[in-house]
Amino acid sequence: MTNKIYAIENDPYNFMNKTIFSKWKPYIIKGIYFDGGSTRFSRFTKQLPITEKVLSQSLRELEEDDIITRTIFPEVPVRVEYSLTELGKSIIPILDLIYNWGWNVMNERNIKIDTLGEMWHGYKEKEDGFMIHPFKKI
Amino acid sequence: MTNKIYAIENDPYNFMNKTIFSKWKPYIIKGIYFDGGSTRFSRFTKQLPITEKVLSQSLRELEEDDIITRTIFPEVPVRVEYSLTELGKSIIPILDLIYNWGWNVMNERNIKIDTLGEMWHGYKEKEDGFMIHPFKKI
């Protein structure tokens, strides 16, 4: 108790863990980026095994942390687009390094790697047919 | 159910989350590095608010994942040193980028940043007196 001096709640790793490294946030950020900088709610629910609750929660937190913005287009039916802020974009190179590190280790150890993720990260050619819903045309 | 196609258990982000991004592992890895590439059990318990249980658990997992090695020196009392493997060392630049990203954002937002962490990461001069136990002399 007296000899614990590292205040983790005031530390950048902890900050990053809360801001970016939850279970789904890296996929959300990378997914927006993959879709050309902006994408929609249903894109995620259709292609990630994430529930609506967790998705909307994550999106809200990312918005609060200034990683993404939410834009409402008052069409019928309504369209909502999520985009990366400049701060959000600045995390992409780090995510790519992380992905790359993990990819290499998994590859060396012959661990199966998800194909959609590989397409999202440029490790495999995009195939429209592979996804249940085709990629957004930008 | 039918339209969820991203197998997260086969994905590098998930792999990295399990391998590196638990609450304490970044601190453990960086702590070893800070101590010159190898350090001891009690260094962590003395300077991080981590319990022995969680520490030994984390160390064991890191060893299993080939991030660190454990060396026993049969002295009296016994000395055990934890070192980074080549794979473990390869994670340092990524941790540094993460720390740097978080540090910058926290700094812009005027969020207090832990000083020991800043010393560990070279953002502040090392001060022997600041830590309860002085730095290891290499």
Added chain:
DNA sequence: CAGTATCCTTAGGGATACTG
């Protein structure tokens, strides 16, 4: 389409005491 609202489960982490 783009979400809320409830309820529930579990794994990661913490407190404390003890040991070779």
Added chain:
DNA sequence: CAGTATCCCTAAGGATACTG
């Protein structure tokens, strides 16, 4: 010194149903 062994607790995530 370098850990185990127990017991405990919460917060993150999941299942399911419903809505403007």
